[in-house]
Amino acid sequence: MSENIPAQPQDPDRPLTLARHHKVTRLLATAIALTILTIAQINPTNDWFPLGSLSQYSYGRPLDSPTRAVRIMATTQTGDEIRVPLNQQGVGIGRAEIEGQLDRILADPSMLEGIARAWGGLHPHRPAFIELRLERTTSYVENGVPTGQVDVEELTTWTVQGTYGSGSGDAS
Amino acid sequence: MIKKFLRWAFAPVPLARVAVFRVIIYSFIIWDIFTLTNDVIPHGYAPEFYDPLWIGRWLPFPEPTVLGAIIMQWALVVSCIVAASGFFSRTSGWAVAILFLAWMENSQGFSYVSHDHMALMVTTWVLPTVGRAGFRDLRVSEAAGWALRITQFATVVTYFGSVFAKIASNGYSFIAWPNSSVFTWAFMRRGSELVTWTLAYPWLLKTAQWGLYIIEILSIAVFWLRGKWQYAFISLFFVFHLATYLALGIHFLPTVVCWLAFFPLERIATGVALLWGKIRHRTGNTANAVSPNTPTVEPVEVESGK
Numbered sequence: 001m002s003e004n005i006p007a008q009p010q011d012p013d014r015p016l017t018l019a020r021h022h023k024v025t026r027l028l029a030t031a032i033a034l035t036i037l038t039i040a041q042i043n044p045t046n047d048w049f050p051l052g053s054l055s056q057y058s059y060g061r062p063l064d065s066p067t068r069a070v071r072i073m074a075t076t077q078t079g080d081e082i083r084v085p086l087n088q089q090g091v092g093i094g095r096a097e098i099e100g101q102l103d104r105i106l107a108d109p110s111m112l113e114g115i116a117r118a119w120g121g122l123h124p125h126r127p128a129f130i131e132l133r134l135e136r137t138t139s140y141v142e143n144g145v146p147t148g149q150v151d152v153e154e155l156t157t158w159t160v161q162g163t164y165g166s167g168s169g170d171a172s
Numbered sequence: 173m174i175k176k177f178l179r180w181a182f183a184p185v186p187l188a189r190v191a192v193f194r195v196i197i198y199s200f201i202i203w204d205i206f207t208l209t210n211d212v213i214p215h216g217y218a219p220e221f222y223d224p225l226w227i228g229r230w231l232p233f234p235e236p237t238v239l240g241a242i243i244m245q246w247a248l249v250v251s252c253i254v255a256a257s258g259f260f261s262r263t264s265g266w267a268v269a270i271l272f273l274a275w276m277e278n279s280q281g282f283s284y285v286s287h288d289h290m291a292l293m294v295t296t297w298v299l300p301t302v303g304r305a306g307f308r309d310l311r312v313s314e315a316a317g318w319a320l321r322i323t324q325f326a327t328v329v330t331y332f333g334s335v336f337a338k339i340a341s342n343g344y345s346f347i348a349w350p351n352s353s354v355f356t357w358a359f360m361r362r363g364s365e366l367v368t369w370t371l372a373y374p375w376l377l378k379t380a381q382w383g384l385y386i387i388e389i390l391s392i393a394v395f396w397l398r399g400k401w402q403y404a405f406i407s408l409f410f411v412f413h414l415a416t417y418l419a420l421g422i423h424f425l426p427t428v429v430c431w432l433a434f435f436p437l438e439r440i441a442t443g444v445a446l447l448w449g450k451i452r453h454r455t456g457n458t459a460n461a462v463s464p465n466t467p468t469v470e471p472v473e474v475e476s477g478k
Contacts, residue, residue, distance in 0.1 A: 013312070014311075015184035015311075015312045015313065015314055016184070016187075016311055016312065016313040016314065016315070017184075017314050018182060018314040018315050018318070022315070023178070023182060023314075023318075026301070026318055027181070030322065033294070037329065037333065041333055041336045041337055041340070042336075042340070044337060044340060044341070046225070046285040047225055047226045048225075048226055049225045049226070049227065049276075049277070049280055049285050050273075050276065050289065050290050050293040050294070051290070052225075052285060052287070053287075053337055054287045054290070054329075054330060054333045054334035054336075054337050055287065055334070055337040055341065056286050056287050056288070056334070057354055057358060058334065058337040058338045058340075058341045058342075058349070059341050059342070059354065060338070060341070060342045060348045060349040060350075060351070060352025060353075060354050061352050061353045061354050061356070061357040062352065062353070063352070063353045063374075065353075065357075067356075067357050067360040067361060069360075069361045088210050088211040088214060089214075091214065091217075091218070092211050092213070092214020092215050092216075092217060092218060093211075093214070093215070093218055093221055093282060094211065094282075094284060095361075096283075096284040097221060097282040097283050097284045098221075099284075100223075100282075100283030100284050101221065101223055101283045104223075111220045111221065113220070114217065114218030114219070114220045114221055115218060117217050117218060118214055118217035118218045120217075121214075121217040121238065122214055122217065139360055141353065141356060141360070143374065144353045144356050144374030144377070144378070145356075145371065145372065145374055146356070146360055146371055
C-alpha cells in the first residue's frame with residue numbers, strides 16, 4: 001500500500017509514516033468506537049456487543065442474599081431422572097442463557113423442545129429426553145457462608161414432542 | 173497537547189512486532205473457537221433460543237444452524253492460518269475479523285454476553301490495517317504503532333471500564349461491589365469441585381474481590397509507566413490472573429493474550445532466526461543461513477520515552 005512505501009527501505013530508524021487522511025480515518029473510527037463503548041457503560045446495555053457494557057459479575061451480592069439458579073431436570077426414555085448439563089458439551093445452551101430468557105420460556109414452554117433436540121443431536125446414543133422440568137433452586141447464605149439449605153421450585157414442564165437421536169432403539 | 177497525543181497514538185513500532193503478534197492472536201483464535209467459544213455448533217440444534225444482538229439484527233449474519241457453524245469454524249481456521257503466516261495480510265485479516273465477529277455474535281447471541289473477548293475482537297479489526305509485515309522487518313511504522321496502541325487501549329479499557337459498570341450497578345457506591353459477596357454467589361452457582369472449598373472462607377473471596385477491584389482501577393496507569401516498570405506492572409496482571417485461575421478456576425485468557433501488544437515481540441522472531449541460523453550452520457548447510465555474527469538491527473524502543 002502506498003502509505004507503507006518507505007523513503008529509504010534500508011534505514012530502519014526512519015519511520016514509515018501514515019498519510020494525514022489515513023490518520024484521520026483511524027482516529028475517527030477510534031472516536032466512534034470509544035463513544036459507543038462509553039455510552040454503553042453509562043447507560044448499561046449488552047445489546048451493543050462487542051462494545052457493550054463491561055458488566056460481567058458487576059452486580060454485588062449482599063452477604064445474606066440467597067443464591068438463585070435455574071436448572072432443567074429430564075426424564076429419559078429409559079425412565080431415568082437426570083439433571084440436564086446446561087453447558088457447551090451438554091446441550092450447547094448454557095444456564096445463563098436459559099436464565100437470560102426465562103420470561104420467554106415461561107411464556108412459551110415449547111422452547112424447551114430445543115433442549116431435547118440439542119441433546120439428541122449431540123448425544124445420539126444416550127437415552128432421549130421425554131419430559132423436561134424447569135426448576136429454580138434457592139441456596140441460602142449467612143454472612144457470606146452457605147448454610148446448606150436449598151429450596152427447589154418448579155417453574156414449568158414440557159413433554160417432548162419429537163423423536164431425536166438414535167437412542168430410541170432401547171425405548172420402553 | 174494534540175501533537176503529543178498524536179505522537180503517542182501513532183508511535184512507530186517495528187513491523188516484525190505485528191508479524192509475531194499476528195501469529196499469537198490468530199493461533200489463539202483457533203484454540204478459542206474449539207475450546208472457549210465452542211457453543212456455536214451446539215447452538216445450531218436449538219435455534220429457538222437465538223436472541224440476536226444489535227449487530228446480529230442489523231448485519232446479515234446467518235441464523236444458527238449446525239452445518240453453517242461447522243462451515244464457519246473451518247473457514248475461520250483456514251483464514252487464521254493464512255493470516256498468521258502473513259500472506260495476503262489484509263484480505264486474510266479482514267476475513268478473520270468478519271468471520272470471528274459472526275462467530276462471536278452467535279456465541280453471545282443466546283441472551284448471555286460476556287466481556288472477556290472485547291479486546292481480542294477489537295484486535296482482529298486493527299491488525300489487517302497494518303498491511304504487509306515481515307518477521308524480520310525491523311523498519312518502524314506508524315500504522316503498526318496505531319494498531320498495537322488500539323489493542324493496548326482496548327485491553328486496559330476492559331479492566332478500567334468495568335469499574336464504572338461495578339459502581340453504576342451498585343447504587344453508585346465505590347465500595348459496595350468489593351465488599352459484597354459476588355464471588356460467593358458466582359462459586360455457589362458454578363459449583364466446580366476445584367473452587368467450592370473457598371466458600372468456607374468468605375474473607376478470602378472478599379480479598380480477591382478487593383484485589384481485582386484495585387487492579388482494575390490502577391490498570392490505566394500502565395500508559396504512564398515505561399520500560400521495566402511497565403513490564404513489571406503488566407506482570408502483576410499475569411500473576412493475578414494465574415492466582416485466580418489456580419485458586420478459583422477463572423481465567424481471562426482472551427484478554428490476557430492482548431497484553432502481549434505491550435512487549436517487544438519482534439525479539440522472538442530475531443531469536444528464532446538466529447537459532448535457525450545456528451542449526452543450519454551446525455548441520456553444514458550455510459547457504460542461506462543467518463550467521464550469528466550478522467549485525468542485527470536493534471529494535472527501536474519507541475516506548476522508552478525520550
